[in-house]
Amino acid sequence: MKNYMYHTTGTCSKRISFDLDGEVVHNVKFLDGGCPGNLQAVPRLVEGLTIDEIVEKIGGIQCGVRGTSCADQLTQALRKAQKEQQDK
16 A cells, blocks of 8 residues: 655645555545545545546535635546556
8 A cells, every 4th residue: 555645736725645555545634724524524435435436426526616626636636646556
């Protein structure tokens, strides 16, 4: 299992930490700001799901007029980590 740290853009939360076991996501943590309720709910909802399952469920969700959200930023972080794994 490998840990990743992603610096977000356009959201109140500034960083996301998560572990990948192959394509399976564990231990998601939103760090440095954000809406506490959402940032507790999202990690619980995605625990143990694959990257593709998470992207399908929460990719593209927007928070107001920001064009993204903490959930959407998680999907972008997961896709980036997935690409890094494939490039190795």
